[in-house]
Amino acid sequence: MAQGQMAPGIVSGRLSSDELTSNFTDLHPPLAPHEAAVAADRCYFCYDAPCVTACPTDIDIPLFIRQIQAGQPQAAGRTILEQNILGGMCARVCPTETLCEEACVRETAEGKPVEIGRLQRFATDDVMASGAHPFERAASTGKTIAVIGAGPAGLACAHRLAMLGHDVVIHEAKPKPGGLNEYGIAAYKSTNNFAQAEVTWLLEIGGIAIETDSVLGETISLDGLLENYDAVFLSIGLAGVNALRAQGVDKNGVGHAVDFISEVRQASDLAHLPVGRNVVVIGGGMTAVDAAVKSKLLGAEHVTIAYRRGRDAMGASRYEQDLAASHGVRIMCNVQPVAVHGNGAAAEIEMEYTASHDGQLSGTGETTRLSADQVLMAIGQTLEGAPEGLSMEGNKIAVNEAGRTSLKGVWAGGDCAAGGDDLTVTAVAEGRDAAMDIHASLNA
Amino acid sequence: MADLTTDFLGISSPNPYWLASAPPTDKEYNVRRAFEAGWGGVVWKTLGAEGPPVVNVNGPRYGSIYGADRRLLGLNNIELITDRPLEVNLEEMARVKADYPDRALIASIMVPCEEEAWKAILPRVAETGADGIELNFGCPHGMSERGMGSAVGQVPEYIEMVTRWCKQYYDRPVIVKLTPNITDIRKPAAAARNGGADAVSLINTINSITSVNLDTFSPEPSIDGKGSHGGYCGPAVKPIALSMVSEIARAEATRGLPISGIGGVTTWRDAAEFISLGCGTVQVCTAAMTYGFKIIDELTAGLSEWMDEKGFSNLSEVVGRAVPNVTDWQYLNLNYVAKAKIDQDQCIKCGRCYAACEDTSHQAISMSADRVFDVIDEECVACNLCVDVCPVEGCISMVPMAAGEVDPRTGKVVDAEYANWTTHPNNPMAKAAE
Numbered sequence: 001m002a003q004g005q006m007a008p009g010i011v012s013g014r015l016s017s018d019e020l021t022s023n024f025t026d027l028h029p030p031l032a033p034h035e036a037a038v039a040a041d042r043c044y045f046c047y048d049a050p051c052v053t054a055c056p057t058d059i060d061i062p063l064f065i066r067q068i069q070a071g072q073p074q075a076a077g078r079t080i081l082e083q084n085i086l087g088g089m090c091a092r093v094c095p096t097e098t099l100c101e102e103a104c105v106r107e108t109a110e111g112k113p114v115e116i117g118r119l120q121r122f123a124t125d126d127v128m129a130s131g132a133h134p135f136e137r138a139a140s141t142g143k144t145i146a147v148i149g150a151g152p153a154g155l156a157c158a159h160r161l162a163m164l165g166h167d168v169v170i171h172e173a174k175p176k177p178g179g180l181n182e183y184g185i186a187a188y189k190s191t192n193n194f195a196q197a198e199v200t201w202l203l204e205i206g207g208i209a210i211e212t213d214s215v216l217g218e219t220i221s222l223d224g225l226l227e228n229y230d231a232v233f234l235s236i237g238l239a240g241v242n243a244l245r246a247q248g249v250d251k252n253g254v255g256h257a258v259d260f261i262s263e264v265r266q267a268s269d270l271a272h273l274p275v276g277r278n279v280v281v282i283g284g285g286m287t288a289v290d291a292a293v294k295s296k297l298l299g300a301e302h303v304t305i306a307y308r309r310g311r312d313a314m315g316a317s318r319y320e321q322d323l324a325a326s327h328g329v330r331i332m333c334n335v336q337p338v339a340v341h342g343n344g345a346a347a348e349i350e351m352e353y354t355a356s357h358d359g360q361l362s363g364t365g366e367t368t369r370l371s372a373d374q375v376l377m378a379i380g381q382t383l384e385g386a387p388e389g390l391s392m393e394g395n396k397i398a399v400n401e402a403g404r405t406s407l408k409g410v411w412a413g414g415d416c417a418a419g420g421d422d423l424t425v426t427a428v429a430e431g432r433d434a435a436m437d438i439h440a441s442l443n444a
Numbered sequence: 445m446a447d448l449t450t451d452f453l454g455i456s457s458p459n460p461y462w463l464a465s466a467p468p469t470d471k472e473y474n475v476r477r478a479f480e481a482g483w484g485g486v487v488w489k490t491l492g493a494e495g496p497p498v499v500n501v502n503g504p505r506y507g508s509i510y511g512a513d514r515r516l517l518g519l520n521n522i523e524l525i526t527d528r529p530l531e532v533n534l535e536e537m538a539r540v541k542a543d544y545p546d547r548a549l550i551a552s553i554m555v556p557c558e559e560e561a562w563k564a565i566l567p568r569v570a571e572t573g574a575d576g577i578e579l580n581f582g583c584p585h586g587m588s589e590r591g592m593g594s595a596v597g598q599v600p601e602y603i604e605m606v607t608r609w610c611k612q613y614y615d616r617p618v619i620v621k622l623t624p625n626i627t628d629i630r631k632p633a634a635a636a637r638n639g640g641a642d643a644v645s646l647i648n649t650i651n652s653i654t655s656v657n658l659d660t661f662s663p664e665p666s667i668d669g670k671g672s673h674g675g676y677c678g679p680a681v682k683p684i685a686l687s688m689v690s691e692i693a694r695a696e697a698t699r700g701l702p703i704s705g706i707g708g709v710t711t712w713r714d715a716a717e718f719i720s721l722g723c724g725t726v727q728v729c730t731a732a733m734t735y736g737f738k739i740i741d742e743l744t745a746g747l748s749e750w751m752d753e754k755g756f757s758n759l760s761e762v763v764g765r766a767v768p769n770v771t772d773w774q775y776l777n778l779n780y781v782a783k784a785k786i787d788q789d790q791c792i793k794c795g796r797c798y799a800a801c802e803d804t805s806h807q808a809i810s811m812s813a814d815r816v817f818d819v820i821d822e823e824c825v826a827c828n829l830c831v832d833v834c835p836v837e838g839c840i841s842m843v844p845m846a847a848g849e850v851d852p853r854t855g856k857v858v859d860a861e862y863a864n865w866t867t868h869p870n871n872p873m874a875k876a877a878e
Contacts, residue, residue, distance in 0.1 A: 034514070041512035044835050047795030050815070109792040109836065 005277075005299050009345070009373050010253055012274040014299025020270040023297040027188045027323075028092075028118055036122045039115045040068040046105055051116060054103035056420070057084035057429045061100060061116055064123055077127030078134050080120055085159045085432070086152050088128060088198050089181050090425045091121035092189050095286070097319040099425070128197070133204035138165035140207075143442050146171060146229040148216050151179020152424045153235035153414025155202055156431030157438075162207040164439045169229070171214035179237055179414075181424065183262040186290040188297070190265075215385075222387035226409055231438045234397065234405070234412040235431060238422070240384035244282060244377045248340035257281060257291035257378035264294050276374025279303045280349050282337055283378030285315030291376045292329045303329045304370060308336040308354050308361060337375075338367060346375055383416050393418035403434030411438055446751030447758050448744060450484060452724040453617035453642045453702055455575040457484035457548040459744050460719065460759060464706055464727035465490050465552035465578060465621075468737075470526055472536035475549075479540070481737035482744065485548025487645075487727060490525035490580045491533055493555040493565060498524045498587075504665035507654030509680060516734050518680035520652045522665065522672055524586045525554050530568075538572040548725075549573075550619065554580040554592050557602055559609050566614040576617035578704075579606060581632070582648020584625050584675050594648065597623035600635035607639025619704060622646040622688075624681075629688040634697040644692060645704035645727060647685045649675025678730035682708030686721060690770045693722030710739075712746025719759065720766035774866055779859040781851050782826040782842040784808070784819045790839040791817060797830035797840060805829050821852045 005014045015023070031039060043065040051061045059080050067076035080087035096102075096117040104113035127134055143166045147154045150172035158168040176182050181195040203210075214220055216236060225232045241256045243249070253276065267273045275298040281288045284307035296303045305324060307314055311333050314321060321331060335351040342348065349372040352363040383395055391398040391406035396418040403411040413430030420426040448459040462485035463469050463478050470489035478486055492498055500523055509518035526533055541549045551574040555561040569577060581597030588595040596602045603620060610618045620636035622629060624647040633644050651673050653663045663671025685707025692698045705723030709715050710731040718726045731739055756762055786797070786809075793815040801809040808823035809830060819830075831840045845851060847860035865871055 038513045044794045044796060046793075047799040047811075048815075049795075050793070105792040105794040 005301055008277055010274045010276045012272045014275060014277075015271075017269075017271050020298070024187050024191070024270065026191050027186075028121075030125060031115070031118050031122045036068055036073070036119060039119055040065045042106060043069075043114045044105060050103035050105065051100040051114075054099045056099070056423065056426045057087075057090070057432070059083045059087070059120075065114065065116070065119055068119060068123060073123045073126040074130060074134075076119075076123035080124055081127065081134060083432075084425065084428050085156050085202055086181070086198065086424065086428050087120055088124040089152070089185070089190065089195065090428065091117050091124055092194065093181075093185050094425050095317050095320070095423070098317045128201050133201065135159075135163050135205055137163055137206055140167070141165040141442065143167070143230040144169065144228075145231045145233060145438060146225045147233045147235060148220075148225070149173070149179060149235040149237055149414070149416075150177035150199070150210055150212075151235055151237050151414055151427065152181060153417075153427035153431035153434075154179065154233065155199065156428040157233045157235065157411075157413065157435045158208045158431075159202050159205055160432050160435035161438065162205045164435070166207070166230075166439070166442070168208045170208060170210045171216065171220055171225075172210055172212045173215040173236075173239075175212050177210050177212065179235075183265055184258060184287075185265070185424075186261065186294065187264050188293070216387065217385050222389075222407075222410070230409075230442055232410045233403075233431070233434055233438065234387075234410065234416060235414040235427070236383075236385065236416045238381035238383050238415045240382035241377070242380040242382060244337060244379060246337040246339055248342070248346070249375075249377075251340050251342050251346045252344060253342070253346035253373050254340055254375040255377070257283065257287050257376040258381065260291050260376050261287065261294065264298070270298065273298060275300050276372070277301050278371040279374045279376065280370055280372040281305045281376045281378055283307065283380070284309065284313065284333075285378060285380070286317075286320055287381075288376075288378035289316045289320045289324045289329075291378055292324050293327050295374070295376070296327045296329055300374075302371065305329060305331045306335050306337065306349075306351055306370075307331070307333050309356065310334060335368070336361075336363060338363075340372070340375055341369070346372055348372055349375055381415070386416065401433075402437035403430055404437065446748045446756055448484075448748055450725055450759055452548070452704065453576060453619075455485075455548050455550075455617060456546070457725070458482075458546060459484035459740075459747075460715065460723075460725045461485075461740060461743050462487055462548060462550070462704070462725050462727045463732060464729040465550075465580065466729040466733075467521075467523060468729060468732050471528065471533075472540055475536075475540050476543075478732075478737050478740075479544045479547050482740045483547070483737065485550065485575075485725070487550040487552050487578050488533065488537055488574070490552040490554045490583070491530055491565065491569070492525050493561050494530050497527045497529055500524055500527050501667050503667040505674075507652075507664045507674060509654055509678075516730070517678060518652075518654065518676055519678040519730050519733070520654045520665075520674035520676045521649070522585050522674040525552075525580070525583070530565075534568055534572050537574055541573040541575075548575050550576050550578050552578045552580050552621070554583070554587060557591060557596055557606060562606065562609045563613050566610065570614060570616065574616070576619060576642070577610065577614060578619040578621050578645055579610060580621050580648075581606075582621045582623040582646075584623060584649060584651045585673060594623035594625050597621075597632055597648070598626050600631045603632050603635040604639035607636050607641045611640040617642040619643045619645050621648055621706075623648045624684060624688055625651050629691050630695045630698060633692045633701065634695070637698055637701050641701070643702035643704060643724070644698075645706055646692070647681065647688055647707045649677045650681055650684065652676030677708065678734075679708045679710050679714075682710075682714060686717060689718060689723060690721045690767065693764060693767045694770050712743050712750060715743060715747055716750055716762065717766075719762050720764070721770070722764040722767050724763055775864050777862045777864060778868060779861060779863045781845045781858050783821050783824050783845060784826060784828075784830050784840055785843045786817055786819055786830075786840050787838070788816065790836050792836055792839075793817070794835060796833045796835065800829050800833045823853060825853065 064076040064079040101113035107113040147170045178195040279295040279300045281292045339350040397412045411434040414427035415422045450460040465487040505523045507520045583593035587593040620641045705718030706727040
């Protein structure tokens, strides 16, 4: 039963089912064949193309676009998937505006890059729709590798290892595989249960078993894995969340943005998903934008992103910021939360303005209050549950260029490993490259 | 406003744009629409001899070549001459001409290569009040298998013979339409002139197969699994037409012969180019078939505006203006030395110039680690390929070297004097400079 948008507190049913369905359709609808042909024709087939250099997985972008031009989207799809087996998801979630499309010479020329992301989706969707898995396994090597975590890095590593003839067992802590693709990506970027469909398609290579609810440090241990497997790849992501240091964060209505995003992704009926009337999201990254936009799409009346530094310092790209603004999200910069007020449940958040002196951020003493029945913290995730005995770099697992950790037989990649941006596409590249190194070392 | 009024062989039309003899001019309905839209003239779809008309295929008649965004660049067709009775066409022509006396109306004719056939049809055409006739010696498909169309146009003796008959039995201007499916276009043009033709029009369509269906392995357009070559036209054929027009405009045997230019005229600019190479009118078909008759508004306004910008008040000032600049390769100035220059402010760093030069030309462009592309003057032969492949208009230009400068490629001082191959020391046939 819809209660209306103005209902106070955190309630479900602010919007009708029809409105919710319309709000959560594809952010970028797929290209129709003629649109794809026109978009592909805009590619200049640059020499040593800057877009390829900008792609963490080194997809030969001019080649796949030329293959679309030449009427073979399946061949284009294979070109993509050879480098990036999760090319379908990356086509949806990559911040292309800061990667390939930012580097596109047409961005330089006219501020309108070739739509590489949408073209990639066109090609990879075509491959997946064909129903046939485009890769075959090499002859069995008799080796078995354990992959811990079925997120983008783990899946990419597992697929490459399987293709090379190894057997793979993926241990996944959650009930479903996919990692952030399943639990973290904004719902309007991955519609129609795409994450699970992609995993199912990826597994068609064969030789990969997934054990869900298998938690490192609880049901399995690194020592045990090293005894039973020929190699171990750790792709356990960042399971911890940073906590907010402010008074009153224990009040009802204060939560983590990643949990909220996950709830939206896992909701069987969005009409039953509660959201505040006045939502304040603390943070300045993509997670903050995703949580804020989702709140708005669910029917929150006022949604504010509160970020402690200036807009230029936000982790979310300008495109993501504009996306939030276009959905009616207010972006407040140079404010930090000092207290959440309310009688048991959050009602207001008190923010202090900040100023930066010589790079040091400090409060100015001036404060302001915003109505807030829901406060979502999006101030970063941290590595949690890393096995003992691994060298660390900062708060992450130290790895060399090929993903080797300090322990023999153990590789790591994705968000849990040091180096690289915390992006799906980076995780895929790291998983793939670690697989190649594992293969080389097992064959040595 | 520049005056677009055209006098071609004494036939006047309000502008130089005539619709070519083709599907758009097959009947009264279309021609009236064209005249209402503002077209200066039409060449009526080719008439055949009295009797049962020809028949057309009942499947696709056209094939196509596309550029980006399905922009039609080339069209081919296997349609024959009019498949309507001669009487119907003649009646309609007479009615239309009576209603539009200020427009040019030309009858295109294709009958067998027999004097009687021409003698029979010409008086009937004259009765319609048409301003002149165009002899269809050009169509390369279908009718040529029956000894007409390009089968005549490929034999200069036949052209001369038939033209002479027409001049004998018809007292208005005779235009001979030429086929490009021939080695030397000057020969049929000269034959037409010898036969007394008042003008030539060219080009007719070019033998072509636009594509092969890779599922059925039939050429397109496909009729029940088989295809036949058609006549190619549209923007893609313009360069071929311009060259043939220029050859006739400057050859001794045909110089001064009025020309109606045909072949890919799509915008006012194309028309201006044909006219500058010696054409008194231009004929249009594919552009109208692609976009409809309304393009005449752009064609006329554009030509008029360009003439105003250039200070031309009358079309006659433009006709043939580029002809003196068409010459043989052997007379090109070999002392003219240019070098490519890249405007770094405009460069978008795509590297196409580099790939083109490095892979396929003279290795005269360098590429730095941060994608700065520079011309290596020591290697640059000024071939222009970098200009042609650069996606940014005006980014790369060919800059002539001044006399007295040293060409770093050859080490020679650039000479202000004109010198060509005919006097070059490497030419075994060289003549001493005069």
